[in-house]
Amino acid sequence: MDGADESADPTPPAAYPVAWEADVVLRDGTTTHVRPIRPDDAEAIQRFQTGQSERSAYFRFFAPVRRLTERELDRLTHVDHRDRVALVAVRPGEDDDGAPRDDVIGVARYDRITPAEAEVAFNIADAVQGKGLGSVLLEHVAAAARERGVLQFTAEVLPQNSSMLGVFREAGYALTQQLDDGVVTVSFDLEATERSREVMADREHRAEARSMQGLLSARRVLLVGPGSPGDGPPTSEHHLAQRVLDAAAADPGDTELVVLGAPGPVPAGVRTLASWDELDEHSELSAPGDPDGADDGPAGVQLAMLAVPPADAVAAVRRLGGHGVRGVVVLAAGYAETGPDGLARQRELVRAAHTAGMRVVGPASFGLLTTTPGARLHASLAAHPPRPGVVGLFCQSAPAAVTLTATLQRRGLGVSALVSSGHRADVSGNDLMQYWQEDPRTAVVCLYLESIGNPRKFSRVARRLAAVKPVVVVIAGRSGQVVPPGHAVRATHAPRRLLDEMIRQSGVIRAENTHQLMDVAQVLAHQPLPAGGRVGVLASSAALAALVAEAAAAAGLVVAASSDFLPPDVSDDEITRVVDALYAPGSCDVVVAVDVPVVVPRTGAVARAVAEAAARTGRTTVASMLGLSGLPDELAATAPDGTPVRIPAFSTPEDAVAALAKVVTYARWRTEEHGTHVRPDGVDSRRARRLVEGWLAAGSAPGDGGGRRGRELDQDQVADLLACYGLELRRSRRVRTGDEAVAAADELGWPVALKTASAALRHRADLGGVRLDIDDPAELRADVERMREVTTAALGDPDPLMDVQSMAPVGVACVVRSAEDLLFGPMVSFGLAGDATDLLDDVAHGVPPLTDVDVAGMVRSVRAAPRLFGYGGAPPADTAALEDVLARVSVMADDLPELAALELYPVVVGPAGASVLHASVRLRPAQQRADALRRALPG
Template identity: 65%
Template structure:
């Protein structure tokens, strides 16, 4: 085989580099191979066992011959590519621990096939590195137009056969002459996506488990810290304040000393179940180099010292490092470079990074609590997991939890979220038996596609409540690097709704909802009974219940706070009677008499007895007060357990929180549908149809490297690959050409001005419909050409003749490839509803059939599709099919910069795509590509 020319640095695909998590929760770095890797590759080969060598090369090959070695490290990253997994070495800068490569064997466009091979270090076999490398080399191959892998594997290499078989791709294999030939179709499938998500979940959850189960914590301060650290600090410690006068943007030593002192004071106040080792006091670098072990490091020092500390922690068993101090990406390009070096150093050594500018980690697991934080005291143990990015927000949320008596299982502050993010913690919380409710305070969504995927999976088993800083989630605080987005501001709301999470506007609302979810069962419905101390309060609560989308049931007769016990008991028993309601709101604000707890205690006992969801707003009660606690009676499920009813400052707060919990309960109980996977093209398999689409896109971008707008023929061909038929039309410049086109297409016809400014403007003379003969068409064409020339001076107007489609409701279906969200599909009923009122729904593929149905029914103009004012009902199923096919096409082809189908005429039977505008551009890697990778 001819060797390709060595790739220069301009051709080096840096975007293929990634840090990955392995099965045991440790990390490593994956990157394209380079010519200077020859020595490392030879060392890797020589360290392999005889069995591993034989399984890879089908021969005993202790040392790679020089010529073959040169060939293996010399690639062009197109027809021949290779990736290596590397870790820092003991005697060399890097050691290779795994390698995969492909070589194209069949270069026909649309059928490009490559031979693939893998070799994993003996010490890492069984850690999932083979499956990770398969994901990454498959993603790289798809980017280079490779659609199929072929591998020759010995039958006894069961591990490698298992990697192919368990990846979820369509795999074929056959045995010939003692060798198994495996053929892998690289088209992603529902199964391959599910496999990737499952493996990602397990590895990231285990990675977080390694941090949150730490028992030996090392505290590292500035170089002159140690015993010189003061033993007391002010109550308010600036946790992440760069020195305004420092030229390099790093923290001053005084701030770092204060941070270290605060951690020591916190451990003294509340040590948890861990051992704190202070560098310079309890342990030295020499001790660590001589075998002393550490589970977790907490570091407050200037960036250069932090990076050096992480480097020196290699080999100590450290699973992660919490960086308290700032001075990184928020300082500019130099700080971004420092952060990149920190991540590369930590991930290469198998560690995760929490921070910078983190408030730390807290866990309240009985017998295994952790206090790697600046918090002097921890909230009491509870069932709520709390994630916050910024340290100040973590302080606020933590104090709010304490004040309300809510209780936490875990607190994680990610600071600038350089590595560990809310996504990682959600992966951990999904299986954490100590966490029932997940709360996140987010300043940015760095990867909304992954967030949506993880949150949706988590919300099916545990409620997720989210606050996103800034009303629209568009605030990017210093220190956070986030891709720009052009998506509509309400896109974030759509992502959260699609994920099933509850969105709160602030910390107050976050805790309001958490109170209900942590201590009350999910309501069976939205029927609300009201127990109020006055008619005005009952009316106020009834209005709030209606505004929350709930239904008031039962009488609204007030019950005085001073009523006798038997009267209170009768009213409470009636309210909590079988099937009387799904939830209860109690409101009590005595005006003259002092507050008594009789009503509160009666309600608490009834709630414990019936399991009825209950919320309270009573004067002097807030959070989780003891007076609203009761024990489940014997003979009932959960007998002996204590339940607490949440108390709120105002009735409106109580009802709002209840309304959000009811909505979540409905979402969780409903059918979430299945991913839309329509058969794409009649007469061919979906794989062939996708190959045809990719081949066409590759061909068009080959002729137009900077991107292009497709002409009608190309748009028709591309849409046909996904089962979408574009209604035929002809472009003309004269009345005679228009008549000739109509005779070819068939009467009656529609006539439109081809210019985008007029083609949908019937009010400006840009559209004529249902033209039945040549004379009328010629006259209309002449008038429209004249009108277009007047409205668009300096242009040479072009008309479009199109056979009339069945009359129906005109709709618009669009998709835009967004830098942050990836493909964003939208739907609207064409006309003023879209153009003036922005009456549009959005969705982020992959969509389910339920998502598609919601999008169609979610616009305010949707009644026009369902027989509005006596009109015939439109074929909504056909419209949903069009929307589903566009979403699949947008998901498959990141080169689709934008797609607009406008109008789509939805008749009583069928939906006709009358016009399409499709723009291509070179694809950019999506934030949630089909490979597992940590932030880079």
């Protein structure tokens, strides 16, 4: 139920929150648009209410309300977007004259009843109940509430309304319920929990996988072309449409192709439509069909391919609405890469498709195809689709798809599906990873990415997938900071190495280029995961064996003692003996076989012996043999259980070793403990939220940079914020004179440290900016005078400020930082203090939320880490205390998008404990993260 009418509140309403608009995927894989309610939604809300069943109306208003009064409509549609918030889910409809309009299919709203508490209510259209819309709206209205400072929801629900009670129970929040006077009052905190994050991720996974299933299981495809070129020259759209028709003629797959706007003659058996009206008139082309593709035959049009000019695409998408189409593949370019107008056109296209329940593949897509026996989908520009296999292949640009399909053909490597997202306006590699996780025909996932639009989500989804199936990725430009024209990606100032760290933490195999991508895929698709990293080398000469062994050792593999070489004139019996010894139980974990004869032609005996031994033992094997490449028949054999086994052949031994090493590293990651997300004790995120909002509301302090840089906190404010996360900032006092310094030391306790307040010198003991272990007032006064002279000479400041601080236990000085990036969101970094660390970039990076294993790995991954573990006879540092500091900073960064920058420098880690000696914090108004605590498609 709604709370009290607060229309008398004199506070003006907040501006319309555009950032709350989002496209979402429902449980059945269809899409819809969620946005804040507007006053002009009154008619749509009335239609929505009159279309509800009596039961639904009673559940919402506790009375059989059929129509809303004008006063009720006014109150429901006029909100302030702060204390009274309402979100609507809409889909396109038409009025009696055929004009387009928004039809409401769901409403979520809250009314604030105390500064931190609000009453929430939902109303879901009967036609979409059971599709997860209530859960999606709960996530979005909760995110809006948190943004407005609401920390708790309450709801009054009738006991019979089991669906809504289920939405609350299954959301993952800690609920309290109370039955009073026939009404259940439900209350829950809105702070994200480990369980609520898991629930959101699970629902997101199922919905997005179902969405991709709807595309890849299409049985009837509509090609919308530009029509005949007439007397003029054919355009690029004509060439695209003709290429689809030519590909369908060469290999139509198992789908039915229907053509509207053919560019010329169509292949025999292909159905053509003369106009959109003809599509509307044929009811069999609008039947929704089974979203899992289990129909006995084609139902309606389930997938559309657009080869029309960009100016006509939005109208085409809108005409497809209501025909049961699950997605559109946009083949043509001419969108975001052309400039602001093209980007606006692209966004309009995506919005029209999402609102109509469809996903968008493209623009500039090569298309998509599957090799499912009996249900092969060929909706692409590929003249010769790849052969069936177990590799799920995703790429972005059409040129990359052309190269990859040719490579697949040359190597004989098969795929389960191939999807090209083009400029990735909507469907991305994240969506396909969600689908391939459950797809029984896909055993290996390969991604060729030119940009990553949502790194946090990529990391989260890839980590989940990599736990059950290998994921191999090649990223153009390596750093992920190269954004091709047409890719609408947020700008980033993240360190170039951050993407490497994120991928490593996710268990993803990073390939250097497409050649290595296919190398690694060959091994994963046709060889078992290795049990370890001991490599047995078999070579056709001693020199070659030594070179391969060196390459293996350089790649982090351990060369087994069973390694051997074969002389040129070796007999078949000797080959069998050497190979059997190499594959003997316990001799090694993986094998590299290299056969490059110099004089005597290769006979194939080594290849046969190795293939049979690998099939018999299940030992992971790769080969480099003269004249063999890809997956040759000469290196094929049958396992004892009848399973065919193929050993991948590489052009060079170095390629074979490099691919094998990456597979070994992944197999090791699969067996390791990955930990749980850190959430230390003593965290008060509510207080932190109140402090941050209050400081930002007070505005920027004079001289702190203001504006875009935000607000620099003073040391007392920094200490308060750190205390919310269980971090204690060692006390200090700012002084100008020797007498003030002595008084501060008396208060803090001797001995003390004296530091200049200047950021340029405060960490430079070598330049006189730091004096340590002062235990005498006279010495302190003298040090103050010397530091004044040094600071004045270096910076020209005649009256410098200094800090007096009680001495911390002796230990290793470290630096912990965090920053908020537009693309990556919160980032944390760790390194040991000192110029060498900064000059050599000896810094570990991570993207929260981090697990305890991630945190421990960051501490140990820097090259200077041995200093923490007793290097040179020094006592070991308390790394557990250091990891606790890093964990608390990661949680703070994850909680507070307003935390533009934080630096703890130094953090001195002694034999027992870690002390934060200095900290700086800069806040700025939060910008919405790409991977917020709500499910949403690319905007």
